[in-house]
Amino acid sequence: MTTTPPVTLEDVRDAAARIAGVAHRTPVLRSRTLDRLVGAEVFLKCENLQRVGAFKFRGAYNAASRLSPEQLAKGIAAYSSGNHAQAVALAARELGTTAVILMPEDTPRSKLEATAGYGAEIVTYDRYTGDRVALGEALAADRGLTLIPPYEHPHIIAGQGTAALELIEEVGELDALVTPVGGGGLIAGSATAAKGLLPGIRVIGVEPEVGDDTKRSLEAGERVSIPVPRTLADGLAANVPGELTFSVNRRLVDEIALVTDDQVRDAMRLLFERLKTVVEPSGAVAPAALLAGRISSLPRRIGVILSGGNIGARRFAEILGA
Template identity: 85%
Template structure:
């Protein structure tokens, strides 16, 4: 018996149509220095230039824009460490709705301020003792809000996949696509596109060493939980892959590479010094894996590699602190 996949390439194409004129078509940058360091042609999809500073706006708007007028009138809710929070807050504002966001107490102040700046109400919790999904669902139910989860939603996943769709439209064939992994929504959408359009492409996810839940889960063939990750890559501090995202990723993702905080810092520095870009730790993890040689290509390095730089939300103080370490 065949199981229908939760999202298809057509779902991503439908999301692209829904998002046209709403999201930025972010640039793809090249660097001869980077190509020489990696030994391949590298194509960087710069979602740090997306609205709210991260790819998350794609999925949040795709999901929110499909709600009924009644649901939008009541308002939306979300739980997030920062980028999804900002994305849902902005999507709600664009659609004439309101948003209540559950955020960890230790969320970087810049992300909290940006979320509030889009008009959202913020409720905080302790990420090390609280279950954000349970708290978020309870809050939404109590207030009569529609919850837009950060990755466990087909419209969210399809929206995230539009970044990879744009990349393939702009650069053509790729031998490999490297994608940061948190809850798995970005790589699930990206893998759906890559495997649907590019012959023989390898899709590689990248996680911080401290939060290797997806790697362990893929190896075990079922979802595995890890202790709350403590990494500078706060956007990837996930304990367990999403059920929906894992159902996609276990079929389509070819492997997971792990990177250290030090390797992420090196990638952030290179992006700043050579490419003149600010990339947050989670956004730089894919680039870090390439630069540090952490991806097992099982032979020769692919000739053409796409990398999604997933976000750039970091304040100047924190950026300077990390890059100076």
């Protein structure tokens, strides 16, 4: 019996039409230096230049724009370590509604300030002791808000997949697509788009070494939970894959590579010094895997999603100075 996948290429195309003119169609960056260091042709999809500084606006707006007038009148809730928070806050503002966001107490100040700057109310919690899903669901229920999760929703996944859709539309054939992996929404949407357009493409995810829940889960054939990781890539500090995203990724993702904080730092430095591009640690894990030789059987033409650039100047300097 064939089951219908939760997200299809047509869903991604529909999301692309919905966000057109609202989200940016971000540029694709090339670098001969990067190609030489990696040993392949690398195409960087610059989601660090997306609205709110990350790919997350794609999914947030796609999901929020489908809410009923009654739901929008009551407001939106979300939980996030930063980028989804900003995305939902901006989507709410664009749609004329309000947002309440549950965020970890140790979220980088730049992300807290940006989320508040978009008009959202922020409620904090301890990410190492609190269950953000349970807390977020309780917050939404108490206030009568519609909860927009960071990745466990088909409209979120479809929206995130529009980044890969745009990349392939612009550059054509790719042998591989490399994306960061946190909860799994970006790679699930990207894999759906990429394999729908290019059935032979390899889809490769990258996680922090200390946050390898998706790699472990794919190897086990079921979702595996780990302690909440402490990593430079705070946006990827998930401890278990999403149920919906894992159902997609176990079918479509070919490989998971792991990188250290030092490798992430080196990639951030290279992107800044040689390509004049600022990315946050989570956004640097995909090029870090390429530069560190963590991708097996290196393909010839590789698409890479730089997922975000939300990092303050002081924190950026601290990381590169370490």
